[in-house]
Amino acid sequence: MVRHLVGSRIRERRERLGWKQVALAARVGISPSYLNLIEHNRRGIGGARLIAIAEALGLDLRELSDGANVTLTHDLTAAIPADDTEAEADQIDEFVSRFPGFAALVARQKHELDARERSIEALSDRLAHDPYLGEALHEMVSSITAIQATSGILTSAEAIEPLQTRRFQNNIHEESNRLTDLAAGLSTYFDRISDESPARTTPVEEVEGYFAASGFRFPDLEHAGPQELAALIADAPELVSDAARHIAGDILSALAADARALPQAAFLDAAAEVDFDPIALARRFDALPDRVFRRLAFLPAGAEAPKVGLFVIDSTGAVLLSRRLAEFALPRHGAGCGLWPIYRVLSRPHTTDAVVLQTEEGDLFHAHAFARYHPTGNAAVPEIVRATMLIRPISGDTVPTPPVRSGASCRICLRSGCGARREPSLLRPPRGRLA
Amino acid sequence: MTKKHVLLIEDEPNIIEAISFILQRDGWKVSSHSDGLSAVEAVTAATPDLVILDVMLPGRSGFEILRDLRAAPATGALPVLMLTAKGQARDRQEAEAAGVSHFLTKPFSNQEMLSVVNGMVQ
Numbered sequence: 173m174v175r176h177l178v179g180s181r182i183r184e185r186r187e188r189l190g191w192k193q194v195a196l197a198a199r200v201g202i203s204p205s206y207l208n209l210i211e212h213n214r215r216g217i218g219g220a221r222l223i224a225i226a227e228a229l230g231l232d233l234r235e236l237s238d239g240a241n242v243t244l245t246h247d248l249t250a251a252i253p254a255d256d257t258e259a260e261a262d263q264i265d266e267f268v269s270r271f272p273g274f275a276a277l278v279a280r281q282k283h284e285l286d287a288r289e290r291s292i293e294a295l296s297d298r299l300a301h302d303p304y305l306g307e308a309l310h311e312m313v314s315s316i317t318a319i320q321a322t323s324g325i326l327t328s329a330e331a332i333e334p335l336q337t338r339r340f341q342n343n344i345h346e347e348s349n350r351l352t353d354l355a356a357g358l359s360t361y362f363d364r365i366s367d368e369s370p371a372r373t374t375p376v377e378e379v380e381g382y383f384a385a386s387g388f389r390f391p392d393l394e395h396a397g398p399q400e401l402a403a404l405i406a407d408a409p410e411l412v413s414d415a416a417r418h419i420a421g422d423i424l425s426a427l428a429a430d431a432r433a434l435p436q437a438a439f440l441d442a443a444a445e446v447d448f449d450p451i452a453l454a455r456r457f458d459a460l461p462d463r464v465f466r467r468l469a470f471l472p473a474g475a476e477a478p479k480v481g482l483f484v485i486d487s488t489g490a491v492l493l494s495r496r497l498a499e500f501a502l503p504r505h506g507a508g509c510g511l512w513p514i515y516r517v518l519s520r521p522h523t524t525d526a527v528v529l530q531t532e533e534g535d536l537f538h539a540h541a542f543a544r545y546h547p548t549g550n551a552a553v554p555e556i557v558r559a560t561m562l563i564r565p566i567s568g569d570t571v572p573t574p575p576v577r578s579g580a581s582c583r584i585c586l587r588s589g590c591g592a593r594r595e596p597s598l599l600r601p602p603r604g605r606l607a
Numbered sequence: 608m609t610k611k612h613v614l615l616i617e618d619e620p621n622i623i624e625a626i627s628f629i630l631q632r633d634g635w636k637v638s639s640h641s642d643g644l645s646a647v648e649a650v651t652a653a654t655p656d657l658v659i660l661d662v663m664l665p666g667r668s669g670f671e672i673l674r675d676l677r678a679a680p681a682t683g684a685l686p687v688l689m690l691t692a693k694g695q696a697r698d699r700q701e702a703e704a705a706g707v708s709h710f711l712t713k714p715f716s717n718q719e720m721l722s723v724v725n726g727m728v729q
Binding site: 309310313314316317318319320321322324325328330336339340343346347 | 663
């Protein structure tokens with residue numbers, strides 16, 4: 173028996189206790205056939221259901237699941253191209269269970285591929301629309317045309333006056349010099365391009381890599397001045413490009429300001445009193461909610477606080493910062509789930525939206541979202557909107573409000589009858605209209 | 608017999624010199640004009656038998672000049688040869704849409720230039 177599979181462990185324990193599948197299934201409120209699929213590792217299990225089974229079997233949750241890796245499953249599903257018919261999409265859970273290392277590798281490679289594709293698009297776009305290159309090409313064609321026509325004359329059979337010959341030779345020489353200068357200019361230009369662009373990632377990804385490497389934990393930024401922040405950035409091996417350092421610098425400055433406005437000790441005490449409710453904290457400290465969201469997500473190392481997810485977007489939907497939880501997948505780029513409150517608050521800045529989200533795995537989360545204007549310094553478009561969402565796992569059985577049944581992203585979501593769906597799921601063949 | 612007159616609208620001096628030499632040696636009268644903005648007026652004033660027009664000129668694109676020439680009754684049927692850059696398929700489509708009589712891609716062979724312009728004006 174393969175010991176490390178969740179389903180196998182459930183089966184093993186059940187049999188040791190001498191229970192039939194019917195009995196255990198009834199205890200946790202699922203059908204015996206579904207339990208059978210779970211026990212044979214044909215279906216994953218997580219969240220509330222996993223907790224219920226663990227309780228029923230008298231097992232510690234940790235004994236059953238080694239961190240049911242919801243996020244990895246999502247990433248792998250997304251890694252399958254839409255027209256692929258060979259990958260065993262319906263056996264992803266088993267793949268993750270049996271080969272977590274390989275599964276993580278596939279997910280990583282997909283991420284890498286996406287990053288390179290974006291790099292290529294950016295570079296191609298640049299080549300196609302670069303005015304310097306267009307101009308240089310035009311000049312080269314002109315020069316070559318002159319040389320072609322002139323040398324054709326000089327090599328033709330007909331006699332030419334010596335003075336005219338001399339003139340033509342001079343012209344060829346002149347154009348050759350011009351071509352030499354053009355070639356040198358292009359050479360320098362391409363050198364400059366390859367120096368500027370980082371080898372593999374976009375600045376936003378470098379920043380993401382930096383925060384991930386830091387574990388979203390920084391030494392206390394409360395007393396960090398501009399020099400300390402600059403030193404942090406300069407020391408970061410993940411930040412290669414100037415753009416990435418700039419973006420990371422902006423984020424760190426904001427975090428330092430958060431730390432000053434919400435000093436750690438006082439903040440943690442208050443947070444413990446209100447069970448880490450961000451709205452109560454915002455009221456208590458007279459701070460804007462998104463500041464509280466960020467503070468909760470970036471508490472210094474060692475602080476006793478629950479793990480939270482953070483998602484920051486601008487009004488184009490572009491992801492500015494994304495901190496995922498193992499059980500709540502957040503996109504690194506592009507669209508999430510249309511049911512998330514972060515998208516609603518974009519059109520209602522300075523109001524807070526709070527909902528309870530239930531993922532497909534059955535896990536429950538508090539989701540708070542708040543959007544705010546940011547000045548642009550551009551008279552034509554004086555402000556833009558940025559929105560922040562905080563994701564906090566809900567523990568225990570009590571759910572304060574009916575949850576919104578959401579997913580991670582339409583492409584890999586199996587919910588049916590969702591009005592917010594924008595594309596069919598990879599995991600279900602389209603039936604002529606969107607599911 | 609009066610020589611056929613070709614007006615060359617081109618701003619690269621060495622190209623002008625080469626084309627002028629080739630066509631003069633073939634019996635043409637060649638004049639040139641280098642500025643795009645005043646090109647249409649220059650054609651109207653010179654009344655050539657043929658115009659050789661480059662795609663890229665200072666001040667105005669060859670296509671705009673061609674469209675203006677086609678729009679005016681005096682020059683509506685004037686034979687116009689456009690010089691486009693090799694590999695720019697879009698240029699050729701636009702040239703055809705603008706009413707070009709013929710086009711040659713740069714760089715061109717001198718032989719081809721001669722046979723094309725002679726073919727355009729009987």
